[in-house]
């Protein structure tokens with residue numbers, strides 16, 4: 001059994017944003033120099049909430065194209081579309097048979113996102129699909145933020161139970177702190193993570209035109225102070241701008257702070273750095289978008305290569321539970 005260093009899924013539930021770029025795409029691109037990370041567009045995960053089929057199709061292609069434009073290299077990454085690798089759903093079912101209802105029901109995200117809606121059953125079982133994503137690739141360590149830690153714990157419990165009942169089948173994964181904890185916060189509400197689903201005013205999308213980026217950054221929420229200092233707890237808005245600047249232009253947020261005497265100057269520098277970071281990605285995206293057939297071929301090829309690994313894992317699991325001799 002091999003172990004992979006990085007496994008990252010991108011849900012096509014909206015447009016990719018700066019948080020995705022700095023917090024997830026960049027680590028994948030860095031990991032490509034040392035290992036062969038697994039990078040997939042998690043289209044099945046995008047179906048746990050009400051969705052529009054046409055939009056899902058369009059966003060899936062957009063996210064895949066953007067990942068390639070941002071440096072995911074299909075020769076150095078195992079890059080594919082989750083739904084094109086049927087082992088994800090097959091293992092999902094096998095793992096459901098080793099998961100207790102109460103375990104899934106306890107997940108905080110289910111409680112938060114399922115509240116007051118006509119909840120899809122897949123929202124309850126999605127952490128089991130995530131467990132399948134992880135276990136399929138014999139992933140030993142999963143770098144995750146606090147919000148996903150509970151799901152990795154579930155994957156760990158289910159893998160351990162499966163191994164105990166049916167014999168050693170899966171590598172038991174461990175949640176680890178990401179090496180560089182780039183976490184980009186929402187510009188309008190710096191207490192919340194920048195995300196695809198929050199209001200567009202606080203989210204910098206990778207495909208936003210320069211003037212939109214400038215406008216959003218200039219309107220970012222700061223505080224009533226008038227000096228620039230890096231104090232994430234006391235001054236989260238200013239700290240976020242400094243982190244964004246550091247993430248895009250280099251340097252440390254604390255050291256950068258001393259170079260500014262006003263919020264306006266900091267915002268202008270941050271906006272400029274974001275524009276400089278996304279510009280080449282946007283240019284490459286435009287190029288790649290001229291030939292969607294190319295992106296589809298890359299994904300199909302990636303799925304085929306992924307199946308060389310995932311088919312083996314599912315074979316082990318099927319054998320262990322008694323489906324095949």
Ligand code: AMP
Pocket residue numbers: 008009010011012018019020022023024145182183184185193194195196
């Ligand atoms: P998602 O947007 O949920 O599909 O997440 C795709 C990847 O981006 C995951 O690895 C997330 O941890 C990462 N990510 C999402 N939002 C942020 C953010 N605001 N800051 C840093 N990383 C993020």
